[in-house]
Amino acid sequence: MTLTSAPEQRLEEMLPKTFRVIGKEWETTDTATLFFEDVAGDPIEFVPGQFMMLYVFGLGEVPISIAGNRLDDHTLMHTVRAVGAVTDGICGLETGDEVGIRGPFGTGWPLEAAIGRDLLIITGGIGLAPLRPAVLQAIDTSDKLSSLSLLYGARTPKDLLYKQDLLGWEASTDINVETTVDRAGFDWRGDVGLVTTLLPRIDFEPENTDAFVCGPEVMMRVVARELRNTGVPKERIAVSLERNMKCGIGFCGHCQYGSDFLCKTGPVVPFDRFERRMTAGEI
Amino acid sequence: MSLESLKSSAQLLMDLDEDGLEFLESVATEVVFPAGAIIFEEDQYADTFYLVADGKAGLEVVLATRPPVLLETVGPGEMLGVSWLTYPYRWAWRARAVNRSTLVAFDADAVRARCREDHKLAASVYLTVADESGRRLHAARVRLLDLYPGGRE
Numbered sequence: 337m338t339l340t341s342a343p344e345q346r347l348e349e350m351l352p353k354t355f356r357v358i359g360k361e362w363e364t365t366d367t368a369t370l371f372f373e374d375v376a377g378d379p380i381e382f383v384p385g386q387f388m389m390l391y392v393f394g395l396g397e398v399p400i401s402i403a404g405n406r407l408d409d410h411t412l413m414h415t416v417r418a419v420g421a422v423t424d425g426i427c428g429l430e431t432g433d434e435v436g437i438r439g440p441f442g443t444g445w446p447l448e449a450a451i452g453r454d455l456l457i458i459t460g461g462i463g464l465a466p467l468r469p470a471v472l473q474a475i476d477t478s479d480k481l482s483s484l485s486l487l488y489g490a491r492t493p494k495d496l497l498y499k500q501d502l503l504g505w506e507a508s509t510d511i512n513v514e515t516t517v518d519r520a521g522f523d524w525r526g527d528v529g530l531v532t533t534l535l536p537r538i539d540f541e542p543e544n545t546d547a548f549v550c551g552p553e554v555m556m557r558v559v560a561r562e563l564r565n566t567g568v569p570k571e572r573i574a575v576s577l578e579r580n581m582k583c584g585i586g587f588c589g590h591c592q593y594g595s596d597f598l599c600k601t602g603p604v605v606p607f608d609r610f611e612r613r614m615t616a617g618e619i
Numbered sequence: 620m621s622l623e624s625l626k627s628s629a630q631l632l633m634d635l636d637e638d639g640l641e642f643l644e645s646v647a648t649e650v651v652f653p654a655g656a657i658i659f660e661e662d663q664y665a666d667t668f669y670l671v672a673d674g675k676a677g678l679e680v681v682l683a684t685r686p687p688v689l690l691e692t693v694g695p696g697e698m699l700g701v702s703w704l705t706y707p708y709r710w711a712w713r714a715r716a717v718n719r720s721t722l723v724a725f726d727a728d729a730v731r732a733r734c735r736e737d738h739k740l741a742a743s744v745y746l747t748v749a750d751e752s753g754r755r756l757h758a759a760r761v762r763l764l765d766l767y768p769g770g771r772e
Contacts, residue, residue, distance in 0.1 A: 417768070461767035491767040518762050520689045522655075525718055527692040528677060530758035536628075537694055552766040558757075 349585050352391045352436025353378075355412065357429045363415060363497045367462060368427040369403065372412040372437065379409040383444030384469030385576065385604040389584050390414065391436035392425035399581035400426075401466035401603070402440060406473060412437070415465040415497060441584035443604045445470040445548050446574055447477070454482045454540040456568075458559050460489040460531055460551030464497050466576050466603070467550050471511070478510040485512040485538045489531030489551070492517050493524050512538065531555070532562040542567030549607070550576040557614055560607045570608040577602050577610060621649050621672030622723050628696030629670050631747045639740045642733060646726035652676070652716035658699065661713045665703035668727045671695055674720025678712040691755070692717055701755070703727045704748045 359371040374380060382388075382402050391397040404413030418427040429435065447470060455474055459467050471486055478484050486505065490496045496515065506513045514534040516527035527534065531551075545568045549556045556575045564570050579598045582590040586600035594613050596602065622644060626632045632640060649672070652658055658669065658676060669676070676699050677692040690712060693699050699722065702711045708727070734741035 419768075489767070491765070495767065516692075518765070518767065521686050522677075522679060522689055522715065522717075524689060525675075527675065527694070528689040529691045530761050533691075533754075533758055536696060554761070554764060555766050558761050 388439035
């Protein structure tokens, strides 16, 4: 074991490692899932909910949540929506291309705390990506949970991510999956409506429930309050918050949100501690 | 009958006393709709209202230039549409069974008439529908924000 001083460790965390693209799948017309391997061959360890900093050479660096299975320690999976220069660059990568990656950074979903309880995983849009590793781990340990449910909302049926996963999960007895979209034609056999309207369909004991919520912030507020209204304790609701993560190690302060640096105390945080901040116009 | 299963899941029935429940049972019938069947039409007089016992039904808007658009779906325990209770007692949207669905149909004329005399029943019915309307209004407002970005066309 090598002992490193704090400045040396910080320097190490700031240095990207080289990863190679080993596969890419388009989820929607502007969202791709990419699979990477560490060129040095080192195993990849992370906690569901954490993020990495992806550096496209010559373009820049962005924080992206890990979407893969933590049991596969040789493949790093990220789902990226092309919304700007760097994410356009990531989505444009092809097999064999190399990028720099730092991490993992931040906090994870409190899966251990949910043992013995009903676990509700509620997500919207691309928010399923940071929750996918938690869903996979929760399914693996579903015998330790009282129940496991995934409620997922998207804009339209074609905007749903991980369609193969969803089919598999829907067929599984380990997890109850409910999907809804904001708009659809009548060829859609699923639900149409806000994700919270799915809650009455789920069998759970509110006071014995933990909830993981990830999506646009307004959606998380609405969902968390609906959960609270049904009796889920606010302190048992975890949300994933993002700000301008830059260094990833709580040093630069770009991701400061009130008294917190979200790259360190987040992205996964307890809703009750951040609720008031989430409704503040400016911090 | 499916009404039995709804007593523990449909807010309208859960909130009623024995008399109210007995009355609603007396004006209820079970109806099965195959997938795709029209349940009621837009602007049709609402002589019936429905609770979904099994399956899924949706409210849709008919458009002249493209296929109908699904506005909202409801599942077991939920009320299909709320326009039946208030004047002019006409459905705002068309309703269709998304998949094979069992609905409990109530005689809306009879329920409205009874509510004018039985204020205890009226309070339960109006509060349930007000609750449901509020929930749907809230959901519609959040959906107006168009929270989830869509893919490029």
